[in-house]
Amino acid sequence: MIFSLAIYSSLSAQSQDSAYQFAHALLSQGHQLYRVFFYHDGAYQGSALPCPPQDETDHTARWQALAKTYNIDLVICIAAGLRRGILDQREAQRYEKAQYNLADGFTLSGLGQLVEATVQSDRLITFAR
Amino acid sequence: MMMAAEGNTRTMNAPKKLLFVLRQAPYGSTLAKDALDAILATSAYEQDLSIAFIDDGVFQLINNQQAELIDQKNIARILSALPLYDITQLFVCAASLAERGIALNAISEDITVLEPKALRTLLSQQDHLLSF
Numbered sequence: 001m002i003f004s005l006a007i008y009s010s011l012s013a014q015s016q017d018s019a020y021q022f023a024h025a026l027l028s029q030g031h032q033l034y035r036v037f038f039y040h041d042g043a044y045q046g047s048a049l050p051c052p053p054q055d056e057t058d059h060t061a062r063w064q065a066l067a068k069t070y071n072i073d074l075v076i077c078i079a080a081g082l083r084r085g086i087l088d089q090r091e092a093q094r095y096e097k098a099q100y101n102l103a104d105g106f107t108l109s110g111l112g113q114l115v116e117a118t119v120q121s122d123r124l125i126t127f128a129r
Numbered sequence: 130m131m132m133a134a135e136g137n138t139r140t141m142n143a144p145k146k147l148l149f150v151l152r153q154a155p156y157g158s159t160l161a162k163d164a165l166d167a168i169l170a171t172s173a174y175e176q177d178l179s180i181a182f183i184d185d186g187v188f189q190l191i192n193n194q195q196a197e198l199i200d201q202k203n204i205a206r207i208l209s210a211l212p213l214y215d216i217t218q219l220f221v222c223a224a225s226l227a228e229r230g231i232a233l234n235a236i237s238e239d240i241t242v243l244e245p246k247a248l249r250t251l252l253s254q255q256d257h258l259l260s261f
Contacts, residue, residue, distance in 0.1 A: 111170035
């Protein structure tokens with residue numbers, strides 16, 4: 001079965017952890033994960049800068065590792081990212097910001113990517129709060 | 130709207146039945162507004178799109194919202210513009226309205242009120258639910 005995930009929650013929410021666990025479970029059972037779309041506060045998960053203590057989960061690294069193993073599309077909503085200061089090099093130049101911080105393995109794109117993922121998938125699972 | 134940057138395909142296979150389920154009060158978080166952004170973006174993709182207001186989402190429908198007083202965009206005004214995007218299938222949960230003491234004359238007229246049983250049927254008819 002083809003799944004996509006929509007994640008709206010930030011790093012502090014249990015639901016973003018559940019999203020990862022769900023992604024891991026479905027992939028390890030042989031299902032496909034078409035795309036993970038980070039929207040609203042979910043956009044914070046695209047920052048390369050969080051530095052959690054060593055005995056806590058590095059959420060960004062975890063998604064990156066999963067994406068690398070299974071070749072998953074990790075998309076941050078560009079409007080949600082811009083509002084929250086999650087920029088790639090191109091957007092940093094466009095908005096004349098001195099820095100950019102989008103983590104490797106993530107891309108910034110539009111809401112059309114959520115629509116397309118929904119239409120192309122058998123199931124869209126939302127992790128909201 | 131943020132569609133301008135993506136000139137990719139607007140039609141993908143046969144239209145699917147997509148129901149946006151809105152459970153958020155209009156101004157406690159930007160999620161209600163973000164949901165409407167997602168709906169407007171989806172309207173460009175020629176899907177069979179409808180919206181259901183459930184739980185605290187029914188507060189979005191109340192007339193005479195004065196969002197300007199708290200420097201917010203008026204959600205009700207955005208909702209009233211949905212027909213311009215060919216979005217006309219709007220439903221509200223009767224039980225959610227009743228639980229919150231919201232009378233039918235306090236909300237927009239262009240919306241179909243559904244009892245829980247009919248709402249369940251609507252939900253079960255969809256290809257996908259997009260929950261906010």
